[in-house]
Amino acid sequence: MAEALLRIDGLSAGYGAAVVLQGVSLALPEGDTLALLGRNGTGKSTLIDTLAGATRQHAGSITLGGVALHRLPAHARAAAGIGWVPQERSIFQSLSVHENLTAVARPGRPGSGARPWTPERVYEMFPRLAERKTHLGGQLSGGEQQMLAVGRALVLNPRLLLLDEPLEGLAPIVVQELLHAIRRITREEGLSAIIVEQHPQAILAISEHVAVLDRGRIVHTGAAAQLRAQPALLDRLLGLARQDPVDPQIPYIK
Ligand SMILES: Nc1ncnc2c1ncn2[C@@H]1O[C@H](COP(=O)(O)OP(=O)(O)OP(=O)(O)O)[C@@H](O)[C@H]1O
Numbered sequence: 185m186a187e188a189l190l191r192i193d194g195l196s197a198g199y200g201a202a203v204v205l206q207g208v209s210l211a212l213p214e215g216d217t218l219a220l221l222g223r224n225g226t227g228k229s230t231l232i233d234t235l236a237g238a239t240r241q242h243a244g245s246i247t248l249g250g251v252a253l254h255r256l257p258a259h260a261r262a263a264a265g266i267g268w269v270p271q272e273r274s275i276f277q278s279l280s281v282h283e284n285l286t287a288v289a290r291p292g293r294p295g296s297g298a299r300p301w302t303p304e305r306v307y308e309m310f311p312r313l314a315e316r317k318t319h320l321g322g323q324l325s326g327g328e329q330q331m332l333a334v335g336r337a338l339v340l341n342p343r344l345l346l347l348d349e350p351l352e353g354l355a356p357i358v359v360q361e362l363l364h365a366i367r368r369i370t371r372e373e374g375l376s377a378i379i380v381e382q383h384p385q386a387i388l389a390i391s392e393h394v395a396v397l398d399r400g401r402i403v404h405t406g407a408a409a410q411l412r413a414q415p416a417l418l419d420r421l422l423g424l425a426r427q428d429p430v431d432p433q434i435p436y437i438k
Pocket residue numbers: 199202204222223224225226227228229230231
């Protein structure tokens with residue numbers, strides 16, 4: 185891929201002495217979205233967490249816009265351009281929605297040309313959050329907490345958004361709302377993203393690229409549209425029995 189924003193080379197990482205990811209190499213061009221797929225326990229969250237600096241890296245390099253991310257501690261990675269929405273959402277339960285956003289907001293990136301993300305822009309994207317500005321994080325529904333987690337990552341004005349199972353456990357109507365928002369953020373606003381999801385069709389529909397992990401190694405990379413058009417291959421890569429329909433309850437974005 186030409187002009188990669190993110191480049192991962194020979195990455196091995198895990199927890200303590202345990203190595204989960206082995207020899208992972210990937211590249212992502214600026215403005216594109218990568219769907220990161222794989223069965224349960226294959227290392228998807230470990231890869232996202234490693235980009236955010238929350239695991240132990242044993243080997244390899246990660247560069248973001250030419251900056252050697254792997255040399256930076258976790259707390260410095262937001263300033264380097266990582267906007268992380270972890271699987272457990274991690275919003276501040278005892279702060280209001282507005283305080284959650286203002287507590288972490290950073291100014292836009294000079295020279296990026298992109299309209300900076302502010303709490304007000306997050307409210308435009310998620311009107312439900314605007315209505316609940318003064319509510320505490322802990323009082324929100326699961327869907328609202330996820331919207332707030334995405335909003336908190338956006339106000340960091342990142343170069344790369346990392347979304348770990350953003351649709352997990354949400355009602356179909358909220359899934360649809362979030363999918364539309366994620367598509368706006370990545371397609372219309374052009375923010376680069378890596379999205380881990382258990383609902384492959386939904387996420388392939390809004391991604392340019394796909395990578396599939398199996399037992400900590402990349403077993404497939406390519407165009408998301410191409411894999412989406414090959415359900416048998418997709419099922420095989422995800423270890424699904426052929427007769428299992430892929431996420432039938434999720435309304436897809438066409
Ligand atoms: N904090 C941790 N300490 C030790 N091992 C862990 C930790 N988190 C995950 N693992 C192990 O790392 C491996 C990969 O887990 P990971 O969560 O990255 O998989 P995943 O593909 O994201 O799966 P899922 O879809 O279930 O979230 C698993 O064997 C898991 O048990």
